[in-house]
Amino acid sequence: MTKLVTALVVTFGLTCSLSADGAAAYKKCSACHGTTGEKSALGKSKVINTMTKAEIVTALSGYKDGSYGGPMKAMMKGQVASLSDADIQSIADMVGK
Ligand code: HEC
Numbered sequence: 001m002t003k004l005v006t007a008l009v010v011t012f013g014l015t016c017s018l019s020a021d022g023a024a025a026y027k028k029c030s031a032c033h034g035t036t037g038e039k040s041a042l043g044k045s046k047v048i049n050t051m052t053k054a055e056i057v058t059a060l061s062g063y064k065d066g067s068y069g070g071p072m073k074a075m076m077k078g079q080v081a082s083l084s085d086a087d088i089q090s091i092a093d094m095v096g097k
Pocket of ligand 1: 025026028029030031032033041042044045046047048056059060068069070071072073075076079080091
């Protein structure tokens with residue numbers, strides 16, 4: 001029983017902190033991409049809430065290591081430089097479909 005309670009508390013705590021992190025990490029993105037990723041940033045990017053979670057992870061990791069992007073990728077490189085892999089995953093879980 002104690003084990004079950006501990007497992008529930010841990011799972012619940014983890015779920016909460018993950019979604020909170022995603023929202024916090026996404027905050028600075030909303031100016032360009034919209035609150036729920038519904039805008040094309042500066043009229044240049046894809047509408048990111050139509051991308052899958054996996055596509056978002058690929059894009060954000062790629063901006064970090066230089067393997068992804070269009071003409072304005074330098075702008076995104078600055079945005080993602082300080083994000084951890086966990087942050088990227090949380091954002092993708094929140095915004096991606
Ligand atoms: C200053 C405006 C701005 C901010 C802030 C910004 N972005 Fe972007 N984002 C862009 C632009 C412009 C592009 C297209 C860049 C290119 O040419 O590859 C883009 C591209 C993307 C793409 C890939 C879409 C595609 O067209 O392939 C994703 C995913 C993304 N941004 C997520 C984010 C996330 C997550 C954040 C916050 C950590 C963020 N952006 C912050 C402007 C912004």
